[in-house]
Amino acid sequence: MTTVKHMKWWGWGVEGVQFEYHNKPNFAPFVKEAVDLDLEVEPADIDAPDLDRLRLPDSLISAAQLARLTELVGDAHVTTERLERVTHTYGKSIRDLLRLRDGSIARVPDVVVYPGTEAEVQQIVDLAVDQDAVLIPFGGGTNISGSLEPLPEETRPIISLDLGRMNRVLEVDEQSGLARVQAGTLGPDLEEQLGDRGWTMGHFPDSFTHSTLGGWVATRSSGMQSDKYGDIAEITRGLRVVVPRRTLVIRPLPGTSTGPSVREMILGSEGRLGVITEVTVQIHRLPTERQVLGYLFPDWQAGLAAMEEIASSDASPSVTRVSDARETGFSFATRKKGKKVSGAVSAALMKVLERKGWDLEKLCLSFIGYEGSKRHVGYEKNLVRQIVRKHGGILLGKGPGTLYDQKKFDTPYIRDFLLDRGAAADVSETAAPWSRLRDLYAGTVAAANAAYREIGVRGWIMCHLSHSEHSGACLYFTFAFRHDDNDPIGRYEVVKTAIQQAFIDNGGTLSHHHAVGREHAPWIEQDLSPAGADMLRGLFESVDPKRNLNPGKIVF
């Protein structure tokens, strides 16, 4: 069958890779303290869920439709196998994982197709419209906002269109710094094909190892180095999108004044306007020098103030990130035995800081990245150093940054590890103007804690600031609580709802870079105002009046 690889159907990442805590002496005590979960008590059953025990609805695809799809893309690229259908049902939100483990699958795709060309995509889209089927495009399946799931009440056949075979860099325009890339290309494949030629796209979301370019565009993704490279909306210059009967072509342009931006309508459209097949992206020559340095701030307010000042300074680092005290504690708790976060974050340093009057409970770890020529990196570091110092921060050096670089894609494995042991963890992120960030932070933490009280658990919430822009930044929260297999989804909803509402109430958006899907759709009218939500409805309706294209996402 297909050669397209997927993550395991019931969790993050590939089989056989998992988070290991025995070599991290501080982790178990940390988890016990944070969410009252005792890791020393081995859970009864942490084997993978059993696919054969899942009850799936029968496939609604007709024999004639199946024959037609097979004719279009070839026998090897159409499947109604259980594993494939389940793999293509959800993304990887905590809600998704809980449902899969629980066997709560109201509706799955009836067939999965793997087209190899844009012409095949066109024929599949047209077939879906002609036959009044539902079409859901699928990239890497990493989405955590419910952008992929079929509507439970859907009675029409559902086709999952997996772009995984369309995974090549087609053309590099070295003079312009542009590359034309197929939408199904996974992050590592994309960077490898570009890297071989000395280029990078510079887009590294947390999901990087398992997500695709098309998925990034469809969900308005943002990567860790967006301060330098821009988010996907900025990186995306040209597009090819298969819509019913024809292909939308946005030519690669550095700028244009052609009315409301159609390019920006495709960005974040989550399959509701068609299937993205090709993206022309900005690429950059691999920098001569690249450094991510670690810093420590005495507290969250000092860290925030420093990031704010960097954003309006002459400095332009590639990464700006500061964790609150809780996330800093989490980072320290995942240190390996005998390994300091770096030589710098030693017990000796802690003693020095204590003598200086720092409250070690309030420490905030920060990472700031620099790229360019050796001289430019030196110049930028110096600009930042003065600002860090002004706000009482100290430089730790390269060690923590190197570690951050190595570990940055591993966090989802910790989530699965915790889930196996009875704790649910997820992330919610937002963005707001600098002047709102303090209240937004305090309001969100307070809302989460109130929700934990409501559901009667000792919950955890931690945060970092990242993705600095001129007028504001992203606050990225991670939250966790012990679910004890006692209505975990219901309890998750209480916490998630509290956090989302706190975002909106404090001037934040419903999500900075995880899209809307179904998870965040309840807040879209509060975010965009009813008139804005109706513009989205009008746009979707005009392209897709019968709601064949991933219906029910973004706006209900």
Add this chain to the structure above:
Amino acid sequence: MTTVKHMKWWGWGVEGVQFEYHNKPNFAPFVKEAVDLDLEVEPADIDAPDLDRLRLPDSLISAAQLARLTELVGDAHVTTERLERVTHTYGKSIRDLLRLRDGSIARVPDVVVYPGTEAEVQQIVDLAVDQDAVLIPFGGGTNISGSLEPLPEETRPIISLDLGRMNRVLEVDEQSGLARVQAGTLGPDLEEQLGDRGWTMGHFPDSFTHSTLGGWVATRSSGMQSDKYGDIAEITRGLRVVVPRRTLVIRPLPGTSTGPSVREMILGSEGRLGVITEVTVQIHRLPTERQVLGYLFPDWQAGLAAMEEIASSDASPSVTRVSDARETGFSFATRKKGKKVSGAVSAALMKVLERKGWDLEKLCLSFIGYEGSKRHVGYEKNLVRQIVRKHGGILLGKGPGTLYDQKKFDTPYIRDFLLDRGAAADVSETAAPWSRLRDLYAGTVAAANAAYREIGVRGWIMCHLSHSEHSGACLYFTFAFRHDDNDPIGRYEVVKTAIQQAFIDNGGTLSHHHAVGREHAPWIEQDLSPAGADMLRGLFESVDPKRNLNPGKIVF
């Protein structure tokens, strides 16, 4: 009546200000050579056209409608006077000026209203929809793409809604670098109100002195310093837009992943989705140091190559601009008597360059701007200096840049001066990837020259590159020809059409920052593909099914 000031109804700028050529000894010979026009022959009649001789259609506004509007905004803010109606009919394109001078006014607004509040705007919009009238928002009236004109065949009453009374900076968020500003605020008023508090928005389009914030947003404007401050799409963070029955509110956010960007739908919407009443914009502290330096390159290819390399370098200047040899010649021709472009561009320098083997006919003048701390400006200048030198360029110094800064808003006056004397001049600009710019330039010049041959005139076309982005830049063409009052509009259309088609055929967009309006709408399907144009149609139709909001603009 109203206190809102407008430009003269028949040309650019204010009464009494005009281009003066007698103190510029090289100008008359230059014009003779360029477009075969003899300035020594004084034209028969260069008095202002006579408003009283214009034949205007009768106002279609009913007494009841007029009474209602008067009730809404007050007697002083509603008018059906001839001058007001004519002033609100067109923008300031060469087509507009030719039509006004010719008395070709098929349709004018039937009434002009000046609301003072958003609530009044809401009532006017609702009245227009209820009464099936047409509503055309009006800012400064500088548009050159036909975005303002009523459709000749329109039989419904037309209301021109002038935002001129809504001209205040409402709020400055110094911490976030954001200002909330009323949409009718003119450029100089905006910068003065911000400047008093030590801030700038940094948006300086050629039209700056007479255009408004709302107009900039509605037409996706871009300013001369967009390399640093971004174009208006980037500067615009929050919006309030009156749509039928309610107000669309986009909260100011540094970034978001809330589906297709509604913010980017309003940008460039030219009144077709509603009336922009407030914009929250990014602002920056006035820089400690600001320099615009002049450079000379031996030819156009060298200048282009230098700009291209700067764009992918570690340098980030605030202005990057290089003129082709013809535009350089034009700049030199507008020098005042006894005044060099600077001390540096002297006859002595020319001799030196000649001895170095430069072809003085091919000289290209360039301006590069720097802002920030004194040290940062020094650092940036040094980075740029190395690149300029590599491409054979030389630094002229501050003189030409200072002059450029002083004269940058004056060019439209030259256009009117030429028009009075029988020559038509206009501008067309585009943007494309760096790899396409050479062919785009050559193709456009060739197309214009072919068009001049077709209409049998000696025409002129000159160009500069500006608004550098990572993957490409804007090419800004100015063209002129002697019309001899012999079907000037028809001949203009031949030239304009040739230039626009050359843009599209060579990978450029129909306009980089002058919007679509009616002038560029014929190319929108070639620019966005038919599917893209239909998305715009679908969006407009969903908000405005009866086509009451500035119909016929962007897409027909």
